Amino acid sequence: MKPFSLILICLAPACLPAQIEYPVFTITPELRKHANVIVRNHETIFRVEADGGATVEETYVATILNEEGKDASIMTESEDPFQKVKMLKGRVFDAMGQLVRNSKDEDIQLYGGAAEYEFSDSRVKYLRMEYPQFPYTVEFRKKTVLKNFLFAPSSILQSLGVAVEHWHYRLEAPSGYKFQWKSQGIDLKVKESQKGNTSIWEWDAGQLPALPAEPHNPYFNDVTASLMFAFEEVNYDGARGKFKDWKSVGDFFYGLNNGRETLTPQTIELVKKLTDGKSNREKIAILYKLTQEQCRYVSIQLGIGGWQTLEAEFVDKKKYGDCKALSNYTQALLKVAGIESWEASIYGSDEGAPACDESFPRPRFNHMILYIPSEDMWLECTSKSNPVGYMGQFTADRCALLFTPDGGKLVKTPAIKLQDNYEQTTTTLSLREDGTAQVSGKAFYGGARQDDLRHYALEKTKEEWEKVFMQQAKFSIGKLGNLALDANRDKPEVGLDFQVESPKYATVSGKRMFVPLTKTNPFKRSLPANETRVLDLQMLESYALADTFVLQFPSGYGAENVPAGKKITSEYGVYELKTETLSDAVKVIRLIEMYPIQAPAAKYSEVRQFFLDITKADAQQMVLLKKT
Amino acid sequence: MLKTLLSVFLLWGSFHTIVSAQVTYKLEKWGKVSEADLKLTHCSFDSGASSMILQDVGSMELTYTRDGWRVLFNHRRRIKIFDETALDQGNLRILYRADKDVEKFKELDIQLILPNGEVQKVKSDNVFTEKINKYVSAKKVFIPNLQKGCIVEYRYELESAFIASLYETWFFQQDIPVRWSQLSTTIPQYFTYVYLMHAPRKFDLNENHQESITSAFTNPYGASVTTFGLSHLPGIKDEPFITTLEDYRAHIGFQLSEVIVPGRSSEKYLTSWEELAKKMEEDEDFGAQYKNDGKFDKIWSAFREAVPENTPRAELPEKVLRFVSTNIQWNGENRRYSEASLNAAFTKKSGSTADLNLAVVALLRKLKFDAIPMLISTREHGMMYDLYPFADQFNTVVAFMLEGEGGQLLDATNPKRPVGWMRAECYNGQGWLVDQKRPNWVDINAPEFSETWLGSAKLNEEGVLEGHYTIIKSGPAATQWRTELEGEKEDAFIKSNFAAEFPERMVDSIAFSERNQLDKPLKVDFHCVVPNAATPVNDFLYLRPVLDYFVVKNPLKNPHRSFPVNFTYPYKSQYVLNLELPKGYLLEEIPPAARISLPENGGKIQFSVGKADENHIQVILKMNISKLEFLPSEYDALKQFFDLMTEKVQLQLALKKA
Structure with missing residues (x-):
């Protein structure tokens, strides 16, 4: 009798165990490979309202497998005058799928801090749902209301190290709503339907295995699959436009930023006085330097001020501004001197930029620069130290959108040629019997190789540069004798002159002295060992180095063993080391050219071996013997 | 520096009236x-x-x-x-x-x-x-x-x-x-x-x-x-x-x-350490948390389920520490008080140092151990004042268990840390016990951070070194490795933590011992092949015998220092390599042994290369730093000490073909 009644009791709903959701054991093994996080479900509904606003409802459920995936336990969303987070809730489940806890309103934190040179009216709401034992699952539900929006948010399906069980995106808009969409890194199909006056578009994806988080890969920001939108009608804080192609996108920004070029009468007079009778090139150089000398970078982003520049008069009076304001100001100065220039949007970063698609007008930019069509010249207006016409690696070789009076034009900024990213050095070492050495050097750097140094030469104190020099040196420096860093104001060139005492350059072992050949300026490149590399390799840095080292023997010493020269050529670059033994010194000449590398995964080991070979060749030493 | 200042005072004569030793600045x-x-x-x-x-x-x-x-x-x-x-x-x-x-x-x-x-x-x-x-x-x-x-x-x-x-x-x-x-x-x-x-x-x-x-x-x-x-x-x-x-x-x-307000009795804010302890023991967010069963009953019942009554008493402190540290994750915050209650932190599975360590105190007391919370000001937070009884000088809590004349510290912020140690930030010289009957300051000595490499290998003519290494980490070094090892593949871990300067090295047959005995040193044995340990040049093989060490470069880079150097732990490391030379090669010249000491037993370096026989050499490099604070006047000597150590780490031996 007892077992029967037990069964009855257990069938009653009140006896069922607590709701089990997202147990980890149901995840297929294929999805665990290379994954730090497995997205169980990611659903977004983007509803465009008739008044031009929108609501976004998002559910995000992720199982976090290890420490590397911890970032998935934090959900963030920004708030500003046009966007408010109406709801943000979270839940945590353990590995078995048991609910551990629900979030409370007081768990939501708000952060609005920025650097000392910035102020913005946007802040971030975030909710952290952690659990002490891996794996665990977090579920976030979020609702955001947009008063109006400039760019439709993209949906990231997958990043490196993230597998996806199920992803769904749904766009609802009034019938007849015009837009374009594009999936990147994945082939998505759309399902269209209608509900009354509302049109609905839906996309689905699932069972996406993770790609490993391997370094130096071609995925921008590690995003491997995404869905992007370009909505045609734009209405942002009263500014209207059509984003149906790049021309109209450019038109909109041109309209936002045009006509804000009033300058004070004093400035107008100053410009005329400084540029009277000069050639175009000279005028540009004078006015660019004027902005550089007078202004400093301060970023104030308030409301539409995030997209619209402050008036030129503002910068004129305050002598500060952000990239938009400074570009606009420089444009205004040039206009007084009779030179037409166009502002341009671009993605500025030393690590590269996302590619632009001619057929898909969805801007992904974070910076503004200035272009002068009559001279085919580009200006970086936020830099106090760049020579005129030079922008550096920050904005080189990538797409930019020009705001011209005839609408937007997609162009490419020039790349810095390999030969222009150069380094030429001559280093002389006077070795002493105890292994110490007096080291003096003269170096010239150009292009991307001088970007950082230029910043130190012109924008930091001598003390700060000395500290950095000491810290970055690859050989031991005891005393700094002389250290002079000079930047050419008109060309991207920097010269360095130094003389230092090195307490431990060579290693003395009885009557022998081991002397590294290039340690005062070593060349090292490496890639981690990986027999199973999955992702293609991308390392775009390219340069040409020519370095001469003269190592003078201490008196009473002669060469016992001097490495022979070595030349290593490959499709990734060239390394050449030449040694010449003289009576009391050894002269070493090293020539290196590194080409931009874009290699398939199958060639990874080959590239790694190339790096190992040149690093080994560069680390060679000579052995001196005390003559008895 | 004082000399320069005095001369500057004289220069400022026109602005200042120098009154005896004082300077009056005109605002x-x-x-x-x-x-x-x-x-x-x-x-x-x-x-x-x-x-x-x-x-x-x-x-x-x-x-x-x-x-x-x-x-x-x-x-x-x-x-x-x-x-x-x-x-x-x-x-x-x-x-x-x-x-x-x-x-x-x-x-x-x-x-x-x-x-x-x-x-x-x-x-x-x-x-x-x-x-x-x-x-x-x-x-x-x-x-x-x-x-x-x-x-x-x-x-x-x-x-x-x-x-x-x-x-x-x-x-x-x-x-x-x-x-x-x-x-x-x-x-x-x-x-x-x-x-x-x-x-x-x-x-x-x-x-x-x-x-x-x-x-x-x-x-x-x-x-x-x-x-x-x-x-x-x-x-x-x-x-x-x-x-x-x-x-x-x-x-x-x-x-x-x-x-002291007239007409009323005086209110003392700095009373005595006894008074302060009493106040905190009576506080709802402090003493009440570990004294009232109701504040931590959820933790207690869960603990009792996980650790049965018949568990030997000697094992209990470790079990308590393990239970709290694995069930409540440290949220990174230092607190003196439990903000929501110990039960709430347990439910949330996340808490501050107060939540974690007061929970440890609560459980230990329930098990009839003499456990007391200890207040500490972490290194980053600043120095402590044992002269003035005020609580704001402290920013965090650890647990302390009295045993006879001494006691044990417990810090539940890391599930890999055993009884007896705290996290690095907490080693700031001393701590204060919150107990009105025994409101004592306790001097805390940081444990020794120790690393050992024992190698036994042979070298071939091409400069490839092949053999076995045993690495032993003791004290906080062991806890650090155990924490970093969590979730990592063993071979990837060893690869990235051994002989980093020899990128073509390969390791296999990795065997860890005492991985989960948290209070014991962590030991790992492995087999390795290190190409380019030595470079053949004509008749010579130039070998760098110290493949791995504590540091390879001098960590003190600045030429000057205006305030003391302060290390968290005393440090000890040893590297011993027994090496069989390739056939036909001899170590022609043995480098002189070196013994360098810092004044006042502050530290020592010992280096030697010995020949067991014509074919076998032994390289020993030992270093220890036992003083934790070095004054600016000792900075140069300390910098030189590190320079000498890196010199020995990078030392090369010339093997000549007979």
Whole structure:
């Protein structure tokens, strides 16, 4: 009798165990490979309202497998005058799928801090749902209301190290709503339907295995699959436009930023006085330097001020501004001197930029620069130290959108040629019997190789540069004798002159002295060992180095063993080391050219071996013997 | 440094009246700048500086307002900008507490004085209020029209309810040089404070007088007005191997000791350590948490389920520590008090150091161990004052278990840490036990961080070294490895933690011992093949025998140091390699053995290469540092010590073909 009644009791709903959701054991093994996080479900509904606003409802459920995936336990969303987070809730489940806890309103934190040179009216709401034992699952539900929006948010399906069980995106808009969409890194199909006056578009994806988080890969920001939108009608804080192609996108920004070029009468007079009778090139150089000398970078982003520049008069009076304001100001100065220039949007970063698609007008930019069509010249207006016409690696070789009076034009900024990213050095070492050495050097750097140094030469104190020099040196420096860093104001060139005492350059072992050949300026490149590399390799840095080292023997010493020269050529670059033994010194000449590398995964080991070979060749030493 | 300062005093003769050993600086009024300051081009006592604080004037006035006693803080600062590299001094950020009941930010005036003497008021459209988080806001100012040679001047007032600390500590010294800094305090006769200060020398100004205050809200009362001043303070910047810069920057802080209001008995704030312990033991968010079963019953019942009654008593402390650290994740916060309750932290699976370690105390007490919470100020938070019984000097809690004459520390912030140790930040010399019957300070010695490499290998003609290594990590080194090893593949871990300078090395047959015996050293054996351990050149093989060590480069890079070097743990490391040479090769010359010591047994290096026979050599490199603090006068010796160590690490031996 007892077992029967037990069964009855257990069938009653009140006896069922607590709701089990997202147990980890149901995840297929294929999805665990290379994954730090497995997205169980990611659903977004983007509803465009008739008044031009929108609501976004998002559910995000992720199982976090290890420490590397911890970032998935934090959900963030920004708030500003046009966007408010109406709801943000979270839940945590353990590995078995048991609910551990629900979030409370007081768990939501708000952060609005920025650097000392910035102020913005946007802040971030975030909710952290952690659990002490891996794996665990977090579920976030979020609702955001947009008063109006400039760019439709993209949906990231997958990043490196993230597998996806199920992803769904749904766009609802009034019938007849015009837009374009594009999936990147994945082939998505759309399902269209209608509900009354509302049109609905839906996309689905699932069972996406993770790609490993391997370094130096071609995925921008590690995003491997995404869905992007370009909505045609734009209405942002009263500014209207059509984003149906790049021309109209450019038109909109041109309209936002045009006509804000009033300058004070004093400035107008100053410009005329400084540029009277000069050639175009000279005028540009004078006015660019004027902005550089007078202004400093301060970023104030308030409301539409995030997209619209402050008036030129503002910068004129305050002598500060952000990239938009400074570009606009420089444009205004040039206009007084009779030179037409166009502002341009671009993605500025030393690590590269996302590619632009001619057929898909969805801007992904974070910076503004200035272009002068009559001279085919580009200006970086936020830099106090760049020579005129030079922008550096920050904005080189990538797409930019020009705001011209005839609408937007997609162009490419020039790349810095390999030969222009150069380094030429001559280093002389006077070795002493105890292994110490007096080291003096003269170096010239150009292009991307001088970007950082230029910043130190012109924008930091001598003390700060000395500290950095000491810290970055690859050989031991005891005393700094002389250290002079000079930047050419008109060309991207920097010269360095130094003389230092090195307490431990060579290693003395009885009557022998081991002397590294290039340690005062070593060349090292490496890639981690990986027999199973999955992702293609991308390392775009390219340069040409020519370095001469003269190592003078201490008196009473002669060469016992001097490495022979070595030349290593490959499709990734060239390394050449030449040694010449003289009576009391050894002269070493090293020539290196590194080409931009874009290699398939199958060639990874080959590239790694190339790096190992040149690093080994560069680390060679000579052995001196005390003559008895 | 003192010599330079004295000579500078003489130079300043025209501005200062030198009265005995004191310097009187003539404060310049708001907006009034001397010609000399307008023309100033550099700082005479800190030559590399690109800007300088000309005068920094603060006053803290304890006064009665309609909201009760409040501290009125007035601050006026004047900064000179020598060149364009200091234009960021024109971006001001003044932090204050966001809660208006706690702190009210009042007026803010800013002005710019151009090199020609023209004064430009900075208008309010250059001023912004930033809400950083729910506790802190900031006033941000972007000063327009800033150029080299300008002087920036600003002043503001705020009203704070932080009476106990008289608002907050005043720092005389900043990261740029300060020509004159002074703080005045106005303290009514009813209040007594103690001073917590650090100054490089006697104050240049130390003046006191009495004043009679009439107030709209109370009867007139007398107040003591004190002014402290220091001049010519060079800029001080952060360095590695330090507890916190704040311990070394000249400063003065206050702690309320007693309040005597006429007609009422005195209220003591700094009473005794017994009184403070009693107060905390009775506090709802502290003592109540581990004394009242109801506050931690959820943890207790879960613990009892996980650890049965028949568990041997000796194992219980370890089991308690393991239970708390694996069930509640440390959220990274240091707290003295449990904010929501121990049960709530357990439910949330996340808590601060107070939640975690008070839970440990609660469970241990329930198991009838003599467990007491210990308050500590972490290294980053600053020094402790065993002379003054106030709780604000501490910022975190650990658990302490008394056993006979001594005791054991327990810190549940890391599930890989055993009984007896705390995390690195907590080793700041001492800690205080919160127990009214035994409110004692305990001296805490940091455990030794120890690493050992034992290698037995053979070298071939091509320079490839092949053999076995055993690495042993003890003390906090073991905890660190155990923590980093979590979730990592063993071979990837060993690869990235052994012989990093030989990128073609390969390891296999990895066997860890005592991986989960958290109080024991962690040992790992592995087989390795290291190409390029030696480089063949003609008749020679040049070998670098020390494949791995504590550091490979000197960690002390700066040529100068103006405050002590402070290490967290005493350190010991040993490297022993027994190597079989390739056939036909001889070690022609044995490098001399080396023994280097730091004065006062501060540390030692021992290096030797020996020949077991013609075919076998043994290389030994031992290093230890037993002193934790090295004064600036000892910096050069310490730097040389590290230089010598790296020399031995990088040493090469010449093997010649016979």
